Amino acid sequence: MDQDIKTFTISIYTENNIGLLNRVSAIFQRRHINIESLTTSQSEIDGVNRFVIVVNITEAQAKKIVGQFEKQVEVIKAYYHTDEQTIFTESCMFKIKSALLFEEPQIQNIIKESNTRIVTVNKEFFVLEKSGRRNEIESLRRDLNVFGIMQFVRSGRIAVTKDEMKISEMLVAFNNQ
């Protein structure tokens, strides 16, 4: 079971340091693990960053690389979770010719039915934004592709876990030692 390839979301809480991305990506690179997506942002704690990384690996591999992350001096804590253990989403944007809005009334239906937000419209183009699961974004892209997309971009996954991660407690414990 440890040996089945699954999608894992890896969360790494770190000090805010420019060199860390290099360390983190080197750990994947050395093991030939392809990063499906990587997002880094401020976390719920001031001054603490959070990496959210999606990889397709075995649980045995996930355990080992989390160990490698935790070993890094500026990593506070790292975790891995399955899709079932997280709430996750991605977001995407489309840039499309404005003329199509009027020539292809289908597009308006697609926008409405998929809960896609119109970010801006001008004479030449309009921009759509949607967040959701990968399959929703993919199906939207396929639907719109029929009419022609000028630009498409999708973000990496962001995720929160169902379980608590107790980073604040860990930091308090350090401050009290």
Place this chain on the structure above:
Amino acid sequence: MNTQTANNTHEVAQETIRITGSEAIIRCLLAEGVDILYGYPGGAIMPVYDELYKFRNEIHHVLTRHEQGAAHAAQGYARISGRVGVAIATSGPGATNLITGIADAQIDSTPIVCITGQVASHLLGSDAFQETDIVGISTPVTKWNHQITKSEDIPSIIAKAFYIARSGRPGPVLIDITKDAQFGELDFKYEKCTGIRSYIPIPKTNPEAVLAAAELINNAKKPLIVWGQGVILGKAENELKAIVEKTGIPAAWTILGASALPTSHPLNVGMVGMHGNYAPNKLTNECDVLIAIGMRFDDRVTGNLSTYAKQAKIVHFDIDPSEIDKNVKTDVAVIGNSKDSLAKLLPLLNENNHAAWLQEFHDLYHIEFEKVIKHDLSPTKEGLTMGEVIKQINTETNGHAAIVSDVGQHQMIACRYAQFTTTKSNITSGGLGTMGFALPAAIGAKMAAPDREVVAIIGDGGFQMNIQELGTIFQQKAAVKVVVLNNEFLGMVRQWQQLFFDKRYASTEMTNPDFIAIAKGYYMNAKRVTKREELAGAIKEMIASKEAYFLEVCVEKEDNVFPMIPSGASVSDIRLE
């Protein structure tokens, strides 16, 4: 007293003085107790060298002949003393020349701090003269690294560097300092780092794991201890000895664990791994409980993992949680500092003796002795063996020497046959297998422990990788004893070619220079031995010498090191011939 800033704790310093960044660097080193550092100057580090000149009575800078030599010398210093070794170099090529030593220190968990100069911060990213992204380059081979671009960051970052290098599982730290940060001024006060919130150097030991380990060990019929460098780094030699003696458990060592328990200890059953001893390798696959202490199941130790100790329950003591289950799945893992963990374990263990089990080791030793050891140590053939050289060194030093070996056949022979009586006496490049390590590492070791006899054992290949460090020996008057075992081959590679590539000796034969003339060129006492009758006298003379001494021993050209576990084979398929 400790105080706390955002993410670190540190000791409080008293006064503040206004000084330059480069002076601050020296004052930081002094505050960390650094007495010697190894390095090489150049443009981007010149302000620091200027301060080294001013502080020359307080801190001794050793000019090596190559930055790689500086890094290895810092390693040798650290390995023999347990203190942090320091190397310093300029930007660009100076910095990149350190990398092999840094990588070596990373894989062998050696505490060193490397300081590199960097181009001025306004030039970063402009492909300036001698600019190289040393932080990027060194990231995968450092425990931590950092670039300083502001003078005022120098004290806190250097404090952190020393703390990280020496604490927990030790390792190399590189600090890159731009030239403007060296020239700029700061209000200096030094506070030693005592904690970093994202870093747990010694994880808490779980008492239940210790209990579970004790139970497995107490119930074992054929237990085997395999210890590694973790025992030395954790200063747990006495605890290991107490456990071995109380329980009567046979104990074997990895190459980096050597010397933690005297070689002659009745329960010391020898080295594991590719060229280790017959008994502990064979019996790894017969023990019922394998107790791994401060070792990491390197592939040179385990051979084929799928046939490694499958019958045994595995108890693994380590300070680094990421080592647990990394290569070998454990039944009980005890995480923590080896000294603490073993001290907690000792009272829980029953007194025992495993006489019958120990006898199995003796029986296999006897086979190894007849097939291999006898011929290595007391050869009847004409040519000299590497083994008899080591044996003679044992005799002359009573096993009190620190042996610094390079990489190859001579290394395996040195580690197999050296009689160690004192811990931290086996200094060798284990994980990286870096040819060129021994000569500079021996210099560092001798300077860190001037009262100890330091003997470097080097092949004719590896000697020529950092041969320039003879210049450092000469200039520093470092009384290192250098033994080159000359087989006119890259012996270990030749052995593989013989055994696995039908004797196609591709580029392993060496046409060597006159090593004696070279050593004499550096004004060293030097002697060449080609006959058995000359050996004992020459080694006696070398050990008696108060100064550096160079001894070349011309050994049999095509001897092989046995036993051997062919790569990919099982430990129990170890070959004696």
